[in-house]
Amino acid sequence: KQEVTQIPAALSVPEGENLVLNCSFTDSAIYNLQWFRQDPGKGLTSLLLIQSSQREQTSGRLNASLDKSSGRSTLYIAASQPGDSATYLCAVMRRMNTGFQKLVFGTGTRLLVSP
Amino acid sequence: EAGVAQSPRYKIIEKRQSVAFWCNPISGHATLYWYQQILGQGPKLLIQFQNNGVVDDSQLPKDRFSAERLKGVDSTLKIQPAKLEDSAVYLCASSSHLSGLSKNIQYFGAGTRLSVL
Numbered sequence: 001k002q003e004v005t006q007i008p009a010a011l012s013v014p015e016g017e018n019l020v021l022n023c024s025f026t027d028s029a030i031y032n033l034q035w036f037r038q039d040p041g042k043g044l045t046s047l048l049l050i051q052s053s054q055r056e057q058t059s060g061r062l063n064a065s066l067d068k069s070s071g072r073s074t075l076y077i078a079a080s081q082p083g084d085s086a087t088y089l090c091a092v093m094r095r096m097n098t099g100f101q102k103l104v105f106g107t108g109t110r111l112l113v114s115p
Numbered sequence: 116e117a118g119v120a121q122s123p124r125y126k127i128i129e130k131r132q133s134v135a136f137w138c139n140p141i142s143g144h145a146t147l148y149w150y151q152q153i154l155g156q157g158p159k160l161l162i163q164f165q166n167n168g169v170v171d172d173s174q175l176p177k178d179r180f181s182a183e184r185l186k187g188v189d190s191t192l193k194i195q196p197a198k199l200e201d202s203a204v205y206l207c208a209s210s211s212h213l214s215g216l217s218k219n220i221q222y223f224g225a226g227t228r229l230s231v232l
Contacts, residue, residue, distance in 0.1 A: 004157070031219075043119070043206060043223035044158070089157055093219065100170045101219055105157030 002027045002094050004106035012112045013080055021075040021109045023090030028068045031093040031101060035064050035075050038087045038108070047088075048075070080113045087111070117141065119224035121207050127230045133195040136227045140189070140209030147184055148221060149192050150206040158206055164190065194229075202231045 003026045013019055023033070032051050036044040048057045048064040050073070056065040063076040077084060090106040120139040128134050140147050145166050150158035161180065163171040166187040175182070179198070184190040194201055208221040 034220075041225070041228075043225045044208075045223070046220055049220060091157070096171055098170055100163065100165070102160055102163070102171060103158075103221065105159070107155065107157050 002030075002092060002104045004090060004092055004104050006088075006090055006106035006109050008109060009107065010110040010112075012114065015080060015082060015113055015115050017080050017113075018076070018078050019080055019111070021077070021088050021090075021111070023073040023075070023106055025071045025073075025092050025104075027092075027094065028071055029094065030068065031095065033064075033066050033073050034091050034093070034103070035062075035073075036089040036091060038089060044089065077111075080111075082113050082115050084113050085111055119207055119209055119222055121205075121224035121227055123227055124225065125228050125230075127232065128197055129232050130199055131196040133193065134197055134229060135191050135193045136205050136207075136229075138190045138192070138207030138224060140207070141211070141222055144209035144211045144222075145187070146210045146219075147190050148208040148210075149182055149190070150208065152204045152206055152226070154203070161192070197229075197231045199231050202229055204228050 005024045007022045034049045035047045038044050050057045050066040061078040066073045087108045087110050089108045091103045093101050096102050122137050147164045149161045152158040161175045162182045164184040167184050182192045204226040206226045208223045210221045
């Protein structure tokens with residue numbers, strides 16, 4: 001059974017700091033790994049998707065890495081801003097017995113960036 | 116392009132009552148998902164449709180939850196009767212890619228927040 005864990009559960013930093021969010025998963029047989037952002041009262045927004053054959057993806061101030069062999073991913077946020085405050089969710093895409101795919105989510109990291 | 120639409124946004128009911136949620140996916144998206152997100156946890160997949168067929172409902176409590184996607188477009192999720200532990204946000208998502216492709220991005224609606232008293 002695939003389990004996804006995120007550390008820390010909550011993080012508070014001052015504006016301008018660089019920070020790292022961690023994600024670990026137990027089964028390395030994944031199609032891809034995605035990082036999502038969730039704002040209060042809103043749905044999830046996909047930030048970055050890393051294919052299983054890739055090592056990292058970058059979008060603006062965000063950089064996500066993937067190490068399948070160790071079952072780990074990190075999301076690096078450079079020069080954090082108050083607008084980055086949200087919950088960040090990690091999810092792995094795995095194949096079900098039916099042949100279809102399924103996203104398994106971690107519990108998230110609540111980030112607060114103070115001005 | 117319009118996003119995934121869900122209604123209602125909020126619902127408060129008493130235990131043992133019934134409730135229904137509605138989802139309209141992005142036009143043309145073949146795959147539709149319902150997730151349950153309990154406070155402090157990540158979303159958990161309840162049911163996945165490919166067009167109007169169910170491909171995974173292994174975590175759907177079938178004694179009280181039901182879902183349908185008539186005509187392969189919009190979908191409804193029903194709870195009957197509700198329990199206290201059903202209090203959660205119910206998220207609907209859709210994707211255009213057929214399962215089996217590794218780049219299968221899901222687009223999420225804003226969710227319905229259910230409180231069972």
